[in-house]
Amino acid sequence: MKPSERLASLLAQPVDAAGAVGWRGAVPVSWSDFSHLARSWQTAFELAAGQCFVLFFSDGLEFAAALFGLWQAGKQAWLPGDLTPATQSALRPHVAGWAGDGAGVDGVPRLQAAERAAPFATKPLSPQAEGLVVFTSGSTGAPTACVKQLRQLFDEVDALEQAFGAPSAGGTVVASVSPQHVYGLLFRVLWPLATGRTQQARTLVYLEDLAELLPSAQAGSLAASSPAVLVASPTHLGRLPVQVPAEAARVRQVFSSGAPLPDSAVPDALRVFGHAPIEVFGSTETGGVAWRQRNRAAPVFWQALPGVQWRLDDGRLELRSPHLQTDDWTPGADRAVAVASGFELQGRADRVVKIAEKRVSLQAVEERLLKGGMLSALRLVMLDDPRVQLGVVAVPSAEGWALHDSAGRRALAGALRQQLLGVVERVALPRRWRFLPELPRNAQGKSTQARLLSEFDPRRPALREITREGGKVMLTLQVDAALPQFDGHFPDHPVLPGVAQLEWAVLFGHECFDITGAFSGLEALKFQRVVTPGTQLMLTLEWQAANRLTFQYQSVHGPHASGRVLFGAPT
Known part of the structure; x- marks a missing residue:
């Protein structure tokens, strides 16, 4: 019997009373108990009015029993990835009830498994x-219903067994994913x-917990030596322990999906498991x-799963698949891009x-922040150091600047993060913010990704104001004590090094003027007054004939430095 056929007939098959469908911690769960629970859920869904029901379980076997009971009752399961207020609001008009853990969906009745189990099914x-309807963020960020026929799911299970089944036959599946x-x-x-693999009902949080979630010697010698799938x-996989638990040796296969696996996680997985994850x-x-x-x-390109065909149309991946x-x-x-026997990914074609x-x-993030009233313009960038995260380069409105100036940059960032709750899950909220008087553009007037990313250079001072008058540009810079240029210069009396002031003059000069020649020297360089942490500097730049950039730093304390930077003729 093919795996897909077994799934279709799961509640119509004779039950192996002695066999285990899985484990709840160290306690085995029999097929008999699982089948009875699933058929009790079938009764509950058959008696419930309506067609569509939310399932939201953390326990994998409870979830599976409710799911197959619902399917056998001829109903449709809606699976949200979260129950944020936005998701609940989007679900509420479509569903007649919910089953699972926690508070569920407000205003929607909760179902419980019935005391009476339905008889064994007479047909698959x-x-x-x-x-199935999977509630996903889709391409717009708003919760979107993705409808699945059972054949799509069951055929994919056939493909998984064909591609990956041999090494872990008869093993136990443990998961850290929902x-x-x-x-x-x-x-x-x-x-x-x-x-016929067993599954652990509980979710693995730390790899060290494998000892509690895999069958032990008390479960019998065969189960205790069976392979494991993670x-x-x-x-x-990006936070594997330094001390490798002994049970890691039982893990024959590790799977990773849902997002790109960082390159840095691969050698760590090789160290812990002796083999790389299957992505x-x-x-x-x-x-x-x-x-x-x-x-x-091993080759690093992507190979199609059994039954999946692919081709490229103007660099965009197209698929034909069961x-x-x-x-x-x-x-x-x-x-x-196509490579020998597969393809390499080049990033998303959407946003x-x-x-x-x-x-x-x-x-969706941009729209929500602009509607909040505290920003007048923004751009988003993906940052990957020290981890993948979202960065925001934004121009505050008058209301936003008022909060920034009265309570600080962190207060404004915190207020903006609050606006995104319900649109973005907390773990994915933007962590890094740059507030500027205008969107950064290069000398050609374009807000390129490279130019936006440069705003997150820790050596860069915060820009509060910018004014242009003819060939002059005046910039107000906030010299924060956290700037790395102060490190070691000097420990008891920090002073901004002169070389940092020169670097800033050249940096902002390139961004404000179309300077194409290479640096060739300095003229009339003067340092008149030290710059200490907390100083607000006015930097005046002027691009002159003969490829000269003049600069002058001033503050309420008076002039600090000035000079001319010389550049070679454009090449």
Whole structure:
């Protein structure tokens, strides 16, 4: 029986009373108990009015029982990745009830498993049934319903077993990811149910907890020596422990999906597990598309999963796959280049990014911040040091500057982060902000990504005001005590080095004027007064004939430095 056929007949099969479907901690859960619970959920959903129901469980086996009971009752499961106020508001008009953990969906009745279990099913589930709606941020950031037929899910499980099944046959699946997302649903729940692997109901938080979540010697010698499969996220794999737990040796396969796996996580995984994670590329809409495993000396390109076809149209990936709703070629959301036997990804073709495994629409973030009234313009950039995160370069409105000047930069950033709650999950909120009097542009007047990224250079002073008069530019700079130029200069009496003042003059000169020649010397250089932390400097720049940039630093204390920077003729 194919894995897909086993899933379709899961509640119609004779139950192996002695066999285990999985574990809850160290306690085995029998197929008999699982089947009874699933059929009790079937009764509950059959008796409930309505067609669409939210499932939100942290326990993988409870989730699986409710899901198959719902499907056998002919109903449709809606899986949100979170229950933020925005998600609840979007769900409420579409669903008749919910089942699971926590407070659930406000204003929607909660269902419990019935005391009476339905009889064993007499026919398998229909592959064409639209049994699942995954509530994803989609391409706009607003919660979007992605409908899945059961055949899409079940066919993908066939592909997973064909591609990855042999090394972990008869093993136990442990996951650090939620079953609420397609990745967790497929790898953590459906794949083991379809192939006879056991699954751990509890979610792995720390790798050190493997000892508590894998079958032990008390469970029998066969279970204690069985292989393990770890279904993980890039975030989890990016913080592996220095001390390797003994149980890591049992992990035959490690999977990673949901976001790009950082290059730095691969050698750490090799150290802990002895093999690289199997990275799976795909999305809620497309299902699994391709995989790679960056073992030593192994190719790093992506290989299509069984049954998936791909091609490129003007650099954009197009797919034809049994995991899609249509048999036609479907444009993907990623750019790629073809290489031998596979492809390499070149980034998203839309404006949706992944941060901490959460999909974030840059368009939705921009719209919410501009509607909040404290910003008049902004640009978003992706930062990758020390981790992937969202940076905001923004021009405050009068209201925003008033808060900035009275309570400080952090207060304004905190107020803006509050505006994004309900649109962006807390873990993916912007962490780094730059507030400027105008959007940064290069000498050609363009806000390029390189120019925006330069605003996050820690050696750069904060710019408060900028004024232009003919060939002159006046900039007001805030000399913060945290600037690294003060380090060691001097420990008890910090002073801004003269070389830093020269660097700033050249830096802002290049940004304000179209300077193309190379630095060739200095003239009339004077340092008249030291600059200490907290000083607000006025930097006046003028681009003169003969490729000379004059600069002058002043403050309320008087002049600090001046001179001319010489540049060679443009080449």
